[in-house]
Amino acid sequence: MTSRGDELPREEPASPDDAACGLLATDAKGLILAANRTFCDWVGVDKSDLVRRRRIQDLLTMGGRIFHQTHWLPLLQMQGSVSEVKLEVRHRAGTVLPMIFNAVRRERGGAVVHDLALFIARDRDVYERELVASREELRILVHEATRMQEEAKDRALFAEQMVGIVSHDLRNPLSAIHLGLIALSRSELTSNQIRVLGRVSRSTERAHRLIADLLDFTAARIGRGLSVSFKSIDLHGVVAEALEELASAYPDRRITHVQEGEGGCHADPDRLSQLLGNLVSNAIAYGDPGRDIVVTSRREDDGRAAVEVHNFGSPIPADSLPLLFQPMVRGNPGGAARSVGLGLYIVSKIAEAHGGEVSATSSAAEGTKFTVRLPSRQ
Secondary structure, eight states: OOOGGGSOOOOOOOOGGGOSSEEEEEETTOBEEEEOHHHHHHHTOOHHHHTTTOBGGGGBOHHHHHHIIIIIHHHHHHHSEEEEEEEEEEOTTSOEEEEEEEEEEEEETTEEEEEEEEEEOHHHHHHHHHHHHHHHHHHHHHHHHHHHHHHHHHHHHHHHHHHHHHHHHHHHHHHHHHHHHHHHHTSOOOHHHHHHHHHHHHHHHHHHHHHHHHHHHHHHHHTSOOOOOOEEEEHHHHHHHHHHHHHHHSTTSOEEEEEESOOEEEEOHHHHHHHHHHHHHHHHHHBOTTSOEEEEEEEOTTSOEEEEEEEOBSOOOGGGGGGTTSTTOOSOGGGGGGOOSOHHHHHHHHHHHTTOEEEEEEETTTEEEEEEEEOOOO
């Protein structure tokens, strides 16, 4: 227990005039019936100039007046109260005070009265303005990023289309060169001239293959995809014929063909020859020139047709294997000068056009192996 001397002093309750918030009472139309000193001090107006002389909406900005008319009064009539509405109140000096309004609709003496409690909300106003500014800044940044992304897409599409156009137009002069080489080869030539013609012929063939890859790359990237024409074929025969042509193009390399099981399948023979040419060229570019390249054609137990190209040489780094079939990517920089890095990308797109897949494994002990599997088709 406390002694009488320890009792806390009794204080009179604070007058509404000295409340920590603004207090107002208005009639149903907004006419101010009562106002405490706190509110009067905030707006710089004497109580005598407010009570029964001004309406609450007269103290608001234009936006606040519209809100009062279209939302405030209807809400009070429907639900009897309004909570935490931020409006701007004009000070006598012309400045603007952000305030939070709370109101309750009551009946006193047979008349409708609106009791209001108001709080200055400068910190909240600053926060909201900063939030709006941040959102606008973010909107501008997103718009700019979207614009730049669209421009990058347009540039990429234009570049791919130009590759296709230029590659297509280069075919005609190369074909003329090739026909000229054939005509010259039928003439009586010296051994030196024959060697020169051979080099020119091989360069022309490489240019043809590069143009074919560029055209296919353009078709795949722009969205049409690679076209395939399915036929019933003998897989072993198609692979053997393609390897015969490759052997003449690379006379100094040994390419071995292994056939396993049945060879019947449903595929595009020209596309398979192109696929095989890219895989064998890749093996020649990066493989050990002193060891054979082994090409295996087979039907697997699940009925799928498979073509496998195996060579020995420097292994492909493990972190490069998942990226091999992307355009402009090489697994080993050793042959970088020999291609533009489209061969394996075209291989993957040919397999994809057949509904199949291509995979790669590589190690120093087992060598590098690319395997293409095509689904069984009737």
